[in-house]
Amino acid sequence: MSKIFSILTAALLFVIPQLAAAYSIGPGDTLHVDVLEDPNLSRQVLVLPDGTINFPGAGTIKVGGATPAAAQNTIADRLAPEFASRPSVYVSVAGLAPESEQTEKPKNIYIMGEIAKPGLVEAEKGVTLLQAIAQAGGFTRFAATKRVELHRVDPNTGRERIYIYNYRNGQGLSGATPLAKGDVIVVPERRLFE
Template structure:
């Protein structure tokens, strides 16, 4: 009995010391003193734990997810992209043809009715690329009885009128038609996670970001469904690709101009991480629609039946603007209301979902860690007692 009492006391002391070591409101950097955080209750019901370290504001805020606070959470965490400058215009479904201006490298097919010697001097008009006339790198073009002239910058209508006016000196009332059959001068680059990255030629049909991506084969499996970047004049502008794809909100599909670069990133910045007491710890890629907490937990196989604390589900969210604090959202799934709220709580990129452990599971983990030590002490004590 003496041995049993001694062991019981050992377990009691160890368990008591472990339970007394609780996470305190202290933070610190390696090699520096810890900083105490002050608790502040905010008017919106959230709680802030803040302090100063080297003149820098540190800490975090805790928000309990309730039916009343959910609307405020949505409004405060919805990511809105800055509006595009006025130089951008949108591609619309009913938009007509553009007034295309000829440029270097374009191929123009010119027809003079009843004068095949001018329309097809080589006698073959089935191959319009070869039958057409190339605009040189310096924007010049040659045509019989007209000579060499500056074609770059003209529209097809202006080119037709110009050639007709020049030919009127040798042909009575010439009937001239002109059209671009090879669009080569105005191009944009499409890069990133598209199936066939490369160049897209702009023509007389309006082309936006969505049309350019589609022309290069569409998105890959690893492509982001939330963001795309348009670079113009050396400045990169983020665009709401999720809105364009889903149609859930009105989003501009910017019309492209020569020299633009469309870049589709991968989905590495669209991940949500599910950790803690779930069936499997996973990373979930956010798609073009809204991904809720319930969907993320389902992707992780649900809560661990034995170890998960369904009243302790946390979502850690980084600040989206300078000067803001990270936020920890606390949600309880042990009630019907909590389950409904989880189905409405929309996750944001780089969120971390953490399911806490039950007190009983923590107790079992501690016992499992202590058992080898207890067993060794028990065996040693038996040997000493026998002596």
Template sequence: MNNASKSLRIAAIAIACVLFGATIAFSQTKNYKLFSGDILRFTVYMEPDITTEARIETDGTFMLPFVGKVDAAGKTLSELQESLYVKYDGDYFINPQINLRIIEYAQRTVQVHGQVGNPGLVAIAPDAELTLMQAIAEAGGFTRRAEERKVQITRDGEIVNRLFRLNPDSLAKQDMDSSDAQFKLQPGDIVFVPESLF
């Protein structure tokens, strides 16, 4: 293979990687459910005066010109954009070309305490899920004193009404079969790994 052909092949692979990465990023943004703390940029084509950047408040809403408070948390960008079109079309603009984008993601975290290597906050990546076992692994895994079969989760100030029984070997084996290990955490959850009495 001559140098020209080799260069073309490398360039083609690089372009494919960029396009693949862009496709993944688009898919993630498309499916992402908006969360309190996300900052959005709102624009309407040919209407620069109402361009707005706003943070979604703790009640799940944000403020926009003319229409005021808008529910946003829990919706995708496309769902929110459709609802805004209905609000603006006719009363304020004719067939408005509305664009929304996330300019900053909220920090979503859970707390992991007790008998783990590095107690503290564990971040949940945007448009991703975090399982109980993943959170414990991120927090440094179980200590020797951990009681792995009596893990507790507190959500919205209340203890989830069951004990999570985990197998420490799951951290190494990536055990996908245990429903307890794969329990999905939510932002704000507090995980506590107690100390074994024996």
């Protein structure tokens, strides 16, 4: 039992920093900023629609599209002239942007490849990857269900990221991942001995 606990702990210690490193701060998010050298500066701040925050002693700082680690480095650099040595700053996401009325409209999701009904899927708010696949009629018999791809473009940077979902054993991206407007699901063809 203790061996299983050790393995789970090690897995969490590896996965949680990876997830935090992958999160991009967006408008409407609430950040918790801790400044160890001056607790009076520690506070929660709202990311404004232009992706900036206002922080005492640092002024207006662009954090939209950055990871929490990048934001804490920027804040520490901006506060450094106010301290004898560079301060220790920690940024965490205290709250995600609230969903607006716009997200209640159907989202256009695209599915292609080895799927029963490829094409455009008008998905409702909160639809997940697995639900969208089911809505498109499910996989064909030639589908490589271990290598389903979710293509998503970061609206802040314009860069496309590809996430892999393994339908057979649930590894990689979760089938419960909520989809965003414009997501493309690609179901590749199975290889010979796959």
